[in-house]
Amino acid sequence: MLDKLLLNLERRCNDDDLEKVIEYYQNDVQPDEIAKLALVLAGSGIVLSMNSNFADIASTGGPSSLSTLLCPLYLSSYGLNVLSLGVPGRPAGGIDVLAQIPGYNTTISSDYLIYSEPSNSYLHILASEEYAPLDLKLFQYRKKVNKINIANLAIASLLSKKIALGVRNVGLDIRVAPFGNFGKNREEAMKNSELFIEVAQKLGINAQCYLSNAILPYQPFIGRGEALLALNLIFDKKSGSWLEEHKEYCQKMSGLLYEKTTNQTICLANEISLLNCFELNLKKQGSSIYKFYDKVHEIANEKRYLIKTKEKGYIYYNLEAIRGLLNKAQELDKCNEDIFPDPAGIILLKKTTEKVEPNDDILSVRCKKEYYSLLKKEIQNLYCIKKNKIQIDYFEEVI
Numbered sequence: 001m002l003d004k005l006l007l008n009l010e011r012r013c014n015d016d017d018l019e020k021v022i023e024y025y026q027n028d029v030q031p032d033e034i035a036k037l038a039l040v041l042a043g044s045g046i047v048l049s050m051n052s053n054f055a056d057i058a059s060t061g062g063p064s065s066l067s068t069l070l071c072p073l074y075l076s077s078y079g080l081n082v083l084s085l086g087v088p089g090r091p092a093g094g095i096d097v098l099a100q101i102p103g104y105n106t107t108i109s110s111d112y113l114i115y116s117e118p119s120n121s122y123l124h125i126l127a128s129e130e131y132a133p134l135d136l137k138l139f140q141y142r143k144k145v146n147k148i149n150i151a152n153l154a155i156a157s158l159l160s161k162k163i164a165l166g167v168r169n170v171g172l173d174i175r176v177a178p179f180g181n182f183g184k185n186r187e188e189a190m191k192n193s194e195l196f197i198e199v200a201q202k203l204g205i206n207a208q209c210y211l212s213n214a215i216l217p218y219q220p221f222i223g224r225g226e227a228l229l230a231l232n233l234i235f236d237k238k239s240g241s242w243l244e245e246h247k248e249y250c251q252k253m254s255g256l257l258y259e260k261t262t263n264q265t266i267c268l269a270n271e272i273s274l275l276n277c278f279e280l281n282l283k284k285q286g287s288s289i290y291k292f293y294d295k296v297h298e299i300a301n302e303k304r305y306l307i308k309t310k311e312k313g314y315i316y317y318n319l320e321a322i323r324g325l326l327n328k329a330q331e332l333d334k335c336n337e338d339i340f341p342d343p344a345g346i347i348l349l350k351k352t353t354e355k356v357e358p359n360d361d362i363l364s365v366r367c368k369k370e371y372y373s374l375l376k377k378e379i380q381n382l383y384c385i386k387k388n389k390i391q392i393d394y395f396e397e398v399i
Helices: 001-009 015-025 033-043 067-077 094-097 110-115 134-144 149-166 186-202 224-235 242-264 269-282 291-302 320-333 367-381
Strands: 051-059 081-086 122-126 167-176 206-213 302-308 313-317 342-349 359-367 383-386 396-398
Touching: 001 015, 001 134, 015 033, 015 094, 015 134, 033 134, 033 149, 033 186, 051 067, 051 149, 051 242, 067 081, 067 094, 067 122, 067 167, 067 242, 067 269, 081 094, 081 149, 081 396, 094 122, 094 224, 094 291, 122 269, 134 149, 149 167, 149 186, 167 186, 167 242, 186 206, 206 242, 206 320, 224 242, 224 269, 224 291, 224 342, 269 291, 320 342, 359 367
Parallel strands: 051 081, 051 167, 081 122, 167 206
Antiparallel strands: 206 396, 302 359, 313 383, 342 359
16 A cells, blocks of 8 residues: 555655645554655655765754754864755744845755765755655645644655765754644654654664753744844854853754764864854855855844833743744745745743843844734733743753
8 A cells, every 4th residue: 555655656746645645654654664755755856875974963843943053063063064955944944044145045956966075065955856856745735734743754754855965874853842743742752763763774874863842942043034143143152151052952962963973072163163164055055154244234133122021920932832923924924036034033032931020121023014013912922921930841862
């Protein structure tokens, strides 16, 4: 039955074929069956040869993490080659953020990837008709029918992108939350992590998984433009303690993958080497560091609305609501000319569980004026103030 489903997917790939594949994989299936789907998705386009020096850290999605932006820079600074194949995120995946920089080319020809100098390379490209096109079609259909959070399909999708680009060493940043795509709690996420690693092994890929609690914001800059502001602060060594903590977590994940890939202990990178790797990536993909700085200046000077508390207590942010608001703003702003609109972003001005007083600033909302009145109700749902402090289980686990 599965062979027939996959054959129809390859030959026709209509909505009926996509729906049948989703129905099959939302049930319990064997690791071999997930591996078979990953190979079909990857094989629908160009597949580069596996390279033992190629690495990447993907993520399961979720607002506030910058891992798909920072981890490639760390891996590249350690001397590994990084190839990332991404799809538009919700609300701000790595490729979405980089696409905000003027001139940044999100599509690169296979000839360039095959024949270019591989040493210390970092390239981040958008899934297209050239690389894993069936994966892109299946992903878009899953979004359309609200079937993103099926772990078996997520595993096949993630690994198909690595197969397509010949990436043999993979880390997976798993963000665990009730609204997450890879398990609503730690137990589910742990089970799916073990399955991911087993399927990866069957495909000749070395994999690690890193679990963390995504109920808590990882850092305060949320949105496509805001992620660029965060990167600039890191490069300028002005990140502040909260953003610095997240940077160190990304560095930790990258170091673990490097050590697994090379069997060597890392020589820690600093912010200068990260900036050098970033500047080289911008140059390779058609942009420049000066265009990055111009874009950062533009975003920093856009209209912002300060949200204040009306009572005292302890602040808690609703990341699911924050993601929903930014997604809604992006849908309002979407047009055929721009597949990565950036009409809104949020900066958290207090850390989760921090004590606040009436009239304290707690959120900065960047938003087009014509959308602000439409989003006022959603903005009020982005946070809550509790009278008593609630203990939240913070965890980091590596598989």
